[in-house]
Amino acid sequence: MQLVVARIGRAHGIKGEVTVEVRTDEPELRLAPGAVLATEPSSVGPLTITAGRVHSGRLLLRFEGVADRTAAEALRNTLLIAEVDPEEVPEDPEEFYDHQLIDLDVVTRDGTAVGRIAEVSHLPYQDLLIVRRPDGSEVMIPFVAEIVPEIDLDEQRAVVDPPPGLLDDSQAEIASSREDS
Secondary structure, three states: OEEEEEEEEEEEOOOOEEEEEEOOOOHHHHOOOOOEEEEEOHHHOOEEEEEEEEEOOEEEEEEOOOOOHHHHHOOOOOEEEEEOOOOOOOOOOOOOOHHHHOOOEEEEOOOOEEEEEEEEEEOOOOEEEEEEOOOOOEEEEEOOOOOOOEEEOOOOEEEEOOOOOOOOHHHHHHHHHHHHO
16 A cells, blocks of 8 residues: 655755655654655656755655755655555554545544545644545544544544534534523
8 A cells, every 4th residue: 555655845955855744653664764665746756765864843855866956856746655564553553544544434422423534634733534424515623632532443433522613503503502501
């Protein structure tokens, strides 16, 4: 199974280094020197990482055959893709790979069906579960423990405890009518 583990950003310096937007919880494993990664677009790769370091809070990588700023800049916006065994799971039981979450049924604590996870969106400060509702609409649910307290892979479901208004406006109206009482 292929997983997107990073997106190449701008060139850094004149020796072929690039900044990367990390999209994996295991960069030390997936983005280590020696790793060979497929790319999107595929015509750019595969790319072999020769060196990596953190500079001012950003991960910088250098690739085999990319020796100057011009070559590094040509890689901008390329996705880096790692081949991962579908049976592999993260060491931390509170972490999940995207493919484990896609297609899970989403229900509230009381068992009300919300929909099904269609996508996991990785943003700089938190991940979002994109949930497709039965009517075809989508709702974005922050993937944080307070809102998604349980992922049950055996039962193929994610339990959510949404704050008022997250799933629909009627919840916000119910909450505000409770406050007015």
